[in-house]
Amino acid sequence: MASTDGDELEAVKTYFNTEGFNRWQKIYGETDEVNKVQLDIRQGHAQTVEKVLGWLDAEGGLAGTSVADAGCGTGSLAIPLALRGAAVSASDISAAMAGEAQKRYEAAVAAGAAAPATPPKFEAMDLESVTGKYHTVTCLDVMIHYPQDKADAMIGHLASLAEQRLIISFAPKTPYYSVLKRIGELFPGPSKATRAYLHAEADVEASLQAAGFKVVKREMTATKFYFSRLLEAVRA
Ligand code: SAM
Numbered sequence: 001m002a003s004t005d006g007d008e009l010e011a012v013k014t015y016f017n018t019e020g021f022n023r024w025q026k027i028y029g030e031t032d033e034v035n036k037v038q039l040d041i042r043q044g045h046a047q048t049v050e051k052v053l054g055w056l057d058a059e060g061g062l063a064g065t066s067v068a069d070a071g072c073g074t075g076s077l078a079i080p081l082a083l084r085g086a087a088v089s090a091s092d093i094s095a096a097m098a099g100e101a102q103k104r105y106e107a108a109v110a111a112g113a114a115a116p117a118t119p120p121k122f123e124a125m126d127l128e129s130v131t132g133k134y135h136t137v138t139c140l141d142v143m144i145h146y147p148q149d150k151a152d153a154m155i156g157h158l159a160s161l162a163e164q165r166l167i168i169s170f171a172p173k174t175p176y177y178s179v180l181k182r183i184g185e186l187f188p189g190p191s192k193a194t195r196a197y198l199h200a201e202a203d204v205e206a207s208l209q210a211a212g213f214k215v216v217k218r219e220m221t222a223t224k225f226y227f228s229r230l231l232e233a234v235r236a
Pocket of ligand 1: 009012013016024028070071072073074075076077091092093094097125126127128139140141142145
């Protein structure tokens with residue numbers, strides 16, 4: 001595995017442009033070319049997305065507001081947000097993932113979904129390079145690629161982009177999940193090309209607080225192979 005941060009970022013980028021792209025675009029798709037583990041992860045991840053959409057809908061919706069979705073993957077969250085009328089700027093370190101998100105958006109509109117006034121943008125960009133100000137910033141299941149000492153700066157950067165709200169999810173570091181991870185039951189699949197990092201909720205919350213945000217909502221999704229802690233934070 002890579003020994004420097006730059007190498008590690010490059011390894012994540014390469015993985016999600018090659019075998020990781022093949023694996024994850026299937027997991028985040030609808031076809032039945034998935035095994036049982038991948039199906040379980042697909043279902044768990046779909047629950048996380050539904051929870052975010054549920055929160056946002058309950059808070060009055062995002063029509064007309066700007067959203068940055070950092071590490072957008074194949075657009076599982078960015079596309080429904082755009083179709084709800086948000087002006088979405090979505091980006092991913094992997095050009096393959098961002099390109100797939102663009103295709104899926106176009107397919108949704110071709111299939112009859114009403115196109116929003118401002119079409120979403122999908123760009124290949126690492127999240128540290130995202131600039132601008134957005135009403136809401138979302139970043140789902142990306143922190144797993146960041147060691148704790150890099151997660152603080154990552155959260156600080158995302159917070160600096162968010163005018164009002166930051167929604168972020170991560171694999172929580174609990175004794176139970178730490179043991180599972182050690183014995184290799186988590187993150188199954190043929191490729192172990194990238195490292196996976198768990199994060200203590202207290203550390204994530206401390207980073208959010210240091211960036212001027214307070215956590216107002218929490219959720220947890222856990223299936224057999226997928227687990228994700230979801231936080232919504234607003235400017236304190
Ligand atoms: N957020 C999407 C979702 O929930 O559907 C995708 C989650 S997927 C597990 C992780 C994504 O993070 C991959 O698409 C990967 O390319 C992207 N990623 C990893 N490190 C990144 C970084 N430093 N900047 C931007 N994207 C990154």
